[in-house]
Amino acid sequence: MTATYKLVQWNRHKRVYDVALTLACTGYLATFVAVGLAMPEPGRTVGTEVLAMRALGTLAIVLLHLILIIGPAARLTTLAAPLLYNRRHLGVTFFLVALLHAIIALGFYGGFGVRNPISSVLAGYASYGSASGFPFEVLGFAALLIFFVMAATSHDFWLAILGARFWKTLHMLVYVAYALVIAHVALGPLQSEPSPVHGVLLILGVVTIGTFHIAAGIKELRTDSSAIDADDQQWIDVADVGDLDDNTASVVCLRSEERIALVRHDGSISAVSNVCAHQGGPLGEGRVIDGCLTCPWHGYQYRPADGQSPPPYTERLATYAVRIEGTRVMVNPKPNAPGTRVEPARIAGSKESS
Amino acid sequence: MHTMETVLLAFAVYATIGLMFAIAFVIRGAAHIDAAAQSAPLRVRLAFAPGALALWPVLGIKWARAGKAAP
Amino acid sequence: MNERTEQDPMYVGYLPLPTRHRVFLALLIPALMLALIGTATLIAAGQRDPGPAMWNASEERAWSGTLITTPYPMLIEDDGTTHLIVEMGKRGAHERSTLGPDPRAAEVHGYELRRSGRRIIELAPDADAITITGPPARAHTPNELGPGTVRGEIVDGKCFLGAMKPGDGKAHKSCAILCIQGGLPPMVAVRDDPFDPTPDEILLLLVDGSPTLSPELLELVASPVEIFGTRSRLGTLGTIDASPNDIRPLP
Numbered sequence: 001m002t003a004t005y006k007l008v009q010w011n012r013h014k015r016v017y018d019v020a021l022t023l024a025c026t027g028y029l030a031t032f033v034a035v036g037l038a039m040p041e042p043g044r045t046v047g048t049e050v051l052a053m054r055a056l057g058t059l060a061i062v063l064l065h066l067i068l069i070i071g072p073a074a075r076l077t078t079l080a081a082p083l084l085y086n087r088r089h090l091g092v093t094f095f096l097v098a099l100l101h102a103i104i105a106l107g108f109y110g111g112f113g114v115r116n117p118i119s120s121v122l123a124g125y126a127s128y129g130s131a132s133g134f135p136f137e138v139l140g141f142a143a144l145l146i147f148f149v150m151a152a153t154s155h156d157f158w159l160a161i162l163g164a165r166f167w168k169t170l171h172m173l174v175y176v177a178y179a180l181v182i183a184h185v186a187l188g189p190l191q192s193e194p195s196p197v198h199g200v201l202l203i204l205g206v207v208t209i210g211t212f213h214i215a216a217g218i219k220e221l222r223t224d225s226s227a228i229d230a231d232d233q234q235w236i237d238v239a240d241v242g243d244l245d246d247n248t249a250s251v252v253c254l255r256s257e258e259r260i261a262l263v264r265h266d267g268s269i270s271a272v273s274n275v276c277a278h279q280g281g282p283l284g285e286g287r288v289i290d291g292c293l294t295c296p297w298h299g300y301q302y303r304p305a306d307g308q309s310p311p312p313y314t315e316r317l318a319t320y321a322v323r324i325e326g327t328r329v330m331v332n333p334k335p336n337a338p339g340t341r342v343e344p345a346r347i348a349g350s351k352e353s354s
Numbered sequence: 355m356h357t358m359e360t361v362l363l364a365f366a367v368y369a370t371i372g373l374m375f376a377i378a379f380v381i382r383g384a385a386h387i388d389a390a391a392q393s394a395p396l397r398v399r400l401a402f403a404p405g406a407l408a409l410w411p412v413l414g415i416k417w418a419r420a421g422k423a424a425p
Numbered sequence: 426m427n428e429r430t431e432q433d434p435m436y437v438g439y440l441p442l443p444t445r446h447r448v449f450l451a452l453l454i455p456a457l458m459l460a461l462i463g464t465a466t467l468i469a470a471g472q473r474d475p476g477p478a479m480w481n482a483s484e485e486r487a488w489s490g491t492l493i494t495t496p497y498p499m500l501i502e503d504d505g506t507t508h509l510i511v512e513m514g515k516r517g518a519h520e521r522s523t524l525g526p527d528p529r530a531a532e533v534h535g536y537e538l539r540r541s542g543r544r545i546i547e548l549a550p551d552a553d554a555i556t557i558t559g560p561p562a563r564a565h566t567p568n569e570l571g572p573g574t575v576r577g578e579i580v581d582g583k584c585f586l587g588a589m590k591p592g593d594g595k596a597h598k599s600c601a602i603l604c605i606q607g608g609l610p611p612m613v614a615v616r617d618d619p620f621d622p623t624p625d626e627i628l629l630l631l632v633d634g635s636p637t638l639s640p641e642l643l644e645l646v647a648s649p650v651e652i653f654g655t656r657s658r659l660g661t662l663g664t665i666d667a668s669p670n671d672i673r674p675l676p
Contacts, residue, residue: 044475
C-alpha cells in the first residue's frame with residue numbers, strides 16, 4: 001500500500017513515453033487513412049467510416065503485440081526495462097483505441113436500423129458451426145470486456161486491494177483475450193480479404209510473440225535448473241563473498257521454487273524475498289540506490305536489513321537470516337515474517353560507511 | 355440468436371448493478387477498504403469507478419468484510 | 426548462485442536514463458516508428474477494392490416515371506431505366522403512405538446510389554419525396570427469362586450500391602442482415618470469385634415472390650451461395666425468384 005493515490009505519478013520518463021506513444025499512434029492512423037484514400041484509385045476507395053474502423057482495429061492489434069512482447073523482452077535484456085516501466089499507459093491507450101474501433105463498428109454496422117445496435121451486431125446471426133457464418137463480433141466483444149477489466153484495474157490501487165496474486169491472474173487473461181482477437185480477425189475481416197498481406201502479418205505477429213515467450217521461458221528454466229536443494233538443511237551455502245559486487249543484488253533459486261535476493265551493501269550481506277511486493281518484479285536483478293534495494297521494474301525500494309519500504313511507503317518483504325563462514329555466504333531458507341529485521345552479515349575486513 | 359440475446363441481457367443487468375455500486379464505491383467504499391484511498395482526491399477515486407463497475411461482486415465482499423472488522 | 430548483474434547503472438524510471446539505455450532507445454524508437462508506418466502502409470494498401478459504387482448523398486435530384494410497389498418499390502423511367510426506392514437509414518420504403526397498390530406516374534426526390542448499372546433512389550426525408558402526378562404512362566410487366574442457377578453473395582442493395590464501401594463480405598454481414606430486416610432490397614451479387622469488385626450481375630432476390638428473408642436465409646447473407654430460381658427482367662432490373670430450399674450455402 002502506498003501513502004496515498006495519485007491519478008498518475010508523473011515524471012519526465014513517463015511524459016516522454018506518452019509523447020512517443022501519441023506520435024506513434026497518430027503516425028499510424030494518418031498513414032493508414034492517407035494510403036486508404038489513395039487506393040485503389042481516388043473516387044473508388046474504401047468508405048471513410050470503414051477506413052477509420054480498420055485503421056483503429058489494426059492499430060489496436062499492433063499495440064497489443066507490442067504490449068505482449070515487452071514482458072518477455074524485459075526478461076531477456078535489461079535494456080528493455082524503460083519500455084516495461086510505463087507499459088500501463090501503453091495498455092490503457094491500446095484499450096481506448098480498441099474501444100473506439102468497437103464504437104465505430106457498432107455505430108455504422110449496427111446503427112440506423114430497426115434493431116438495437118448491440119443486439120444486431122452481436123446477435124444478428126449465429127452459425128457457430130461454419131467459418132463464414134461464425135459471429136466473429138462476439139469474439140471481439142469478449143476480448144474487449146477483458147481489456148476493459150484490465151485497463152480499469154491498471155492503477156496501483158487495484159493491486160493493493162485485490163492482492164498481487166488475484167491482480168496478476170486477472171491480467172494474465174490478456175493471453176485469452178489475445179487468442180480471441182486473433183480468432184476475431186481470422187473469422188471476420190480476413191475472410192473477405194484476397195490479399196495475403198493481412199494473413200501473413202497476423203501469422204508473423206503470433207510467431208514473434210511465441211518466439212519471445214519461448215526465449216524468455218528458456219532463460220527462466222536455466223535459472224531454475226541451477227536451483228539449490230534446501231529441503232532439510234538449516235543453512236545453505238549460496239555464494240562466495242567475492243562473487244557479490246557492492247550495492248548489487250543477486251538471485252538465489254531454491255528447489256522449492258522460492259527465490260531469494262542477496263544484497264551486498266555497506267560491507268554487509270542481507271537476504272530478502274526476490275519478489276517485489278508491487279508487481280512481483282525480480283528484486284535480485286536490482287541495485288542498491290540510496291541505501292535501498294531498488295526493483296528493476298518500477299523502482300520500488302526496500303531497506304535490505306528489514307525488507308521494509310522507507311516511510312511513507314508501507315510495502316514489506318520477507319527477510320532471511322544470513323551468515324558468513326570464511327568466504328561463503330550461508331542463508332537460512334526459512335523466511336521471516338515480512339518486515340522482520342535481520343542483522344546483516346558483516347564481511348570480514350570491510351568497513352561500514354559513515 | 356436467442357441465447358446471445360439472453361447473455362447480453364445478463365451483461366446489462368450486471369453492468370447496471372455495477373454502475374450503482376461504483377457510485378457508492380467512489381463516495382465511500384474505496385476509502386473503507388483501503389486507508390490510502392481516504393486522502394485521494396475525488397478525481398482519482400472517480401478513476402476507480404470503471405474497475406468497481408466490473409468487479410463489484412469481489413469488492414462487495416471486501417467492503418462487507420472491512421465493515422465487520424471495523425469497530 | 427547465478428544471474429550476476431552487470432555493474433552498469435540500472436534503469437530506474439524516476440532517475441536519469443543511463444547511457445546504454447539512452448543509446449538503445451535512440452535506435453529502437455525511430456525503428457519502431459518506421460515499422461509502424463510500414464505496417465500501416467502494407468495493411469491499408471492491401472485492402473480489397475470496394476468496387477465502383479457511388480452514393481451521391483450531397484446532391485438531391487428528381488426523377489419521373491412509373492411508380493410500382495411489387496415486388497419491390499421502384500420507379501421505371503420512360504426509357505426503361507429502373508431505380509429501386511428506399512428510405513434513409515436501413516429502411517425500405519414500404520411504409521410510405523403515397524405508395525399505392527397500382528402503378529402510377531410519379532415524381533421522386535432523393536439521392537442516387539449506383540453500381541454497375543444498378544440504381545437505387547434514397548428518398549429525401551420530406552413527406553412529399555414521392556409525388557403522384559397521374560395514371561401510369563405505360564404498363565410494366567416482368568419479362569420472364571426462364572429458370573437458371575446463379576452463384577454469388579446475398580447483399581443488401583443499398584450498402585452494396587454505395588452506402589457502405591465495401592458493402593459486402595464477412596465484416597459487413599451483421600449490417601447486411603439488419604438492412605434486409607429493415608426492408609432494404611436483398612440482392613445477389615453474381616460472381617464466381619467472391620472478391621471480384623465487379624460482379625457479372627446484381628439481381629433483386631425474391632423468395633417465393635417476396636423480398637423478405639426468413640431467419641434461416643438471413644444466416645446465408647454475406648456468405649457464398651448458389652441459387653436456383655426463375656429469372657426475370659423488369660425495366661433494366663434483373664430479378665431471380667427462388668423457393669427457400671433452392672438457396673444453398675456453398676462450402
